[in-house]
Amino acid sequence: MTQNDYSLPDERGHFGRYGGIFVAETLLPALAGLAAAYEEARNDPAFRAEFEQELAHYVGRPSPIYHARRWSQVLGGAQIYLKREDLNHTGAHKINNGIGQALLARRMGKRRVIAETGAGMHGVATATVAARYGMECVVYMGSEDVKRQSANVYRMKVLGATVVPVESGSKTLKDALNEAMRDWVTNVENTFYIIGTVAGPHPYPMMVRDFQSVIGKECIAQMSALAGRQPDQVIACVGGGSNAMGIFYDYIPHENVRLVGVEAAGLGIETGKHAASLTAGRPGVLHGNRTYLLQDENGQIIETHSISAGLDYPGVGPEHAWLKDSGRAEYVTVTDEEALAAFHDLCRFEGIIPALESSHALAYAARTARGLPKDRILLVNLSGRGDKDLHTVAERAGIRF
Amino acid sequence: MSRIAAKFAALQGQRRKALIPFITAGDPEPGLTLPLMHALVAGGADIIELGVPFSDPMADGPTIQRASERALSFGVSLHLVLGMVHEFRKRDATTPVVLMGYANPIEAYGHEAFVRDAQAAGVDGVLTVDYPPEECAGFADSLQQHGIDPIFLLAPTSGEKRFTDVAELGSGYLYYVSLKGVTGSAAIDLDEVARRIPLIREKVGMPVGVGFGIRDAASAARIARVADAVVIGSRIIEIIEQGPPQEAPARVAAFLREVRAAMDATNGETQG
Ligand SMILES: Cc1ncc(COP(=O)(O)O)c(C=O)c1O
Numbered sequence: 123m124t125q126n127d128y129s130l131p132d133e134r135g136h137f138g139r140y141g142g143i144f145v146a147e148t149l150l151p152a153l154a155g156l157a158a159a160y161e162e163a164r165n166d167p168a169f170r171a172e173f174e175q176e177l178a179h180y181v182g183r184p185s186p187i188y189h190a191r192r193w194s195q196v197l198g199g200a201q202i203y204l205k206r207e208d209l210n211h212t213g214a215h216k217i218n219n220g221i222g223q224a225l226l227a228r229r230m231g232k233r234r235v236i237a238e239t240g241a242g243m244h245g246v247a248t249a250t251v252a253a254r255y256g257m258e259c260v261v262y263m264g265s266e267d268v269k270r271q272s273a274n275v276y277r278m279k280v281l282g283a284t285v286v287p288v289e290s291g292s293k294t295l296k297d298a299l300n301e302a303m304r305d306w307v308t309n310v311e312n313t314f315y316i317i318g319t320v321a322g323p324h325p326y327p328m329m330v331r332d333f334q335s336v337i338g339k340e341c342i343a344q345m346s347a348l349a350g351r352q353p354d355q356v357i358a359c360v361g362g363g364s365n366a367m368g369i370f371y372d373y374i375p376h377e378n379v380r381l382v383g384v385e386a387a388g389l390g391i392e393t394g395k396h397a398a399s400l401t402a403g404r405p406g407v408l409h410g411n412r413t414y415l416l417q418d419e420n421g422q423i424i425e426t427h428s429i430s431a432g433l434d435y436p437g438v439g440p441e442h443a444w445l446k447d448s449g450r451a452e453y454v455t456v457t458d459e460e461a462l463a464a465f466h467d468l469c470r471f472e473g474i475i476p477a478l479e480s481s482h483a484l485a486y487a488a489r490t491a492r493g494l495p496k497d498r499i500l501l502v503n504l505s506g507r508g509d510k511d512l513h514t515v516a517e518r519a520g521i522r523f
Numbered sequence: 524m525s526r527i528a529a530k531f532a533a534l535q536g537q538r539r540k541a542l543i544p545f546i547t548a549g550d551p552e553p554g555l556t557l558p559l560m561h562a563l564v565a566g567g568a569d570i571i572e573l574g575v576p577f578s579d580p581m582a583d584g585p586t587i588q589r590a591s592e593r594a595l596s597f598g599v600s601l602h603l604v605l606g607m608v609h610e611f612r613k614r615d616a617t618t619p620v621v622l623m624g625y626a627n628p629i630e631a632y633g634h635e636a637f638v639r640d641a642q643a644a645g646v647d648g649v650l651t652v653d654y655p656p657e658e659c660a661g662f663a664d665s666l667q668q669h670g671i672d673p674i675f676l677l678a679p680t681s682g683e684k685r686f687t688d689v690a691e692l693g694s695g696y697l698y699y700v701s702l703k704g705v706t707g708s709a710a711i712d713l714d715e716v717a718r719r720i721p722l723i724r725e726k727v728g729m730p731v732g733v734g735f736g737i738r739d740a741a742s743a744a745r746i747a748r749v750a751d752a753v754v755i756g757s758r759i760i761e762i763i764e765q766g767p768p769q770e771a772p773a774r775v776a777a778f779l780r781e782v783r784a785a786m787d788a789t790n791g792e793t794q795g
């Protein structure tokens with residue numbers, strides 16, 4: 123297959139050997155109904171028009187691309203350009219998908235939406251769209267994350283959402299996802315489950331990618347206008363993989379553009395305390411799809427570590443697993459320390475406070491830029507803003523508010 | 524004939540229905556799994572469903588999640604579970620054992636190695652909750668080749684095509700999940716179950732077990748009137764939890780005896 127006729131997934135959601143639908147029989151009809159509704163919606167010009175309207179007037183798209191000249195100069199190599207998803211309403215790329223799925227929920231007549239969240243950004247995006255469209259909203263969040271991300275918990279509450287702390291398993295994102303699935307299978311008649319990343323059973327990985335692909339589409343037009351050409355590399359952090367799929371997707375046929383996903387190496391891959399599923403994991407089945415997973419030798423999912431809660435997930439979207447095996451994209455890692463250094467660099471040289479998730483992509487860009495000629499271009503997806511992370515960064519520096 | 528088929532044939536001859544309790548291997552502690560399995564048989568179990576603990580039991584409610592977590596806290600792996608079945612077989616050569624769990628531990632073990640070792644241990648059936656027929660045709664085949672029955676789930680919402688899939692890939696019995704939701708959920712719709720079972724049995728040509736939401740002797744007896752087998756899970760885990768662990772086998776056996784008596788009292792009243 124050439125990348126030009128890339129048409130994955132197949133109709134049962136497979137990206138090569140990855141993806142698919144691995145759920146109990148009780149969930150299959152709900153997924154089939156969702157796939158059919160989505161298929162109809164995406165072929166309906168009125169649905170697409172409304173999605174675009176909302177992105178323009180509510181989210182504030184298109185988000186700009188900004189040439190980080192000063193930082194590039196300091197690094198002394200390639201030019202770094204930033205796709206500013208941090209400037210979206212609610213401060214991250216998550217809202218693109220939130221709008222898309224909420225519009226689909228409304229079209230399907232569902233009055234209640236649920237979501238899982240780790241750092242809280244997807245929870246906030248879901249609470250936001252639920253308020254916007256007048257829907258009931260329940261967000262599942264691991265009780266460990268509730269403690270770590272109290273500001274976002276309160277944000278969700280002022281937006282009218284109910285936040286349910288999840289006490290099972292490791293009490294983090296993966297357990298929140300399990301609990302949201304259990305809610306969905308019980309309340310499927312009136313409930314729409316808004317998954318926050320390109321994971322889960324088909325059609326979620328495809329649907330979330332499609333909604334996020336607006337990022338890469340805009341980049342292709344913007345880079346032509348701004349730099350007169352496409353970048354040499356497109357770089358994005360990978361948690362579940364939605365901001366990365368969003369910026370990669372339209373670049374897949376551009377064979378001269380390298381696609382680089384950056385995973386969280388935490389304290390270092392060799393310490394075992396990381397969240398780099400593609401780099402250090404093995405294929406397996408979790409959360410409804412087959413993909414690379416961090417697991418022990420008995421197939422139990424293991425706890426992950428990253429300074430950024432949004433990357434702290436033991437799986438990864440199945441399309442990334444496919445892109446890795448096929449060689450079309452490459453996946454690298456960045457430690458907590460490197461991400462923090464890039465965080466501070468961007469603050470001081472460009473006056474932009476990036477999310478810690480996005481700081482992983484920035485750190486890799488900095489590492490790579492240094493060794494490249496000045497006429498090379500690296501395009502980084504700045505997936506979110508860092509206000510939510512100030513607490514974590516301050517704590518690292520020994521500062522208490 | 525497989526141990527499961529032989530069991531159902533024998534029960535039919537006696538006009539009795541199968542009682543299938545579920546426990547999680549390694550819960551409340553690994554040393555009690557064998558005593559619990561033998562106690563289940565002593566209490567009247569016809570087949571044992573043995574849960575393989577998994578870190579992310581997405582289709583289970585809080586009760587079975589807790590059981591899984593307790594077992595995992597002792598490091599109970601699929602490898603150890605097969606060892607338990609092997610031990611069980613030394614004293615019980617007739618009661619079928621069905622492993623119930625999730626795909627990932629089996630994939631980590633390796634399909635080929637798993638079916639070989641499961642057969643050697645004396646496993647009779649395997650129910651993999653998150654392997655719908657579309658995703659496991661090859662695995663189901665190799666189970667069959669090793670004399671192990673692939674057991675599948677059907678739900679009230681399952682379409683016609685699913686009956687054909689299950690008839691083609693499955694054997695032993697099929698497990699009709701009588702309500703939407705996770706394991707341990709509340710009441711079941713008995714009328715709906717009674718209406719559906721004869722149709723399902725005819726279409727798939729194998730015995731139909733009903734589970735999810737069966738709590739006591741009375742509800743088990745009502746299900747026994749319409750189904751071929753009654754599966755009880757969360758309620759048994761709760762009984763294991765309620766009291767000193769060492770006495771769990773005795774408590775569970777006493778509960779099953781009540782259920783067994785109520786089910787057998789419906790002898791001859793079969794509607795299905
Ligand atoms: C700003 C930001 N970037 C990235 C991520 C990681 O998610 P994904 O890999 O799906 O983009 C998150 C998740 O919370 C996030 O908030």
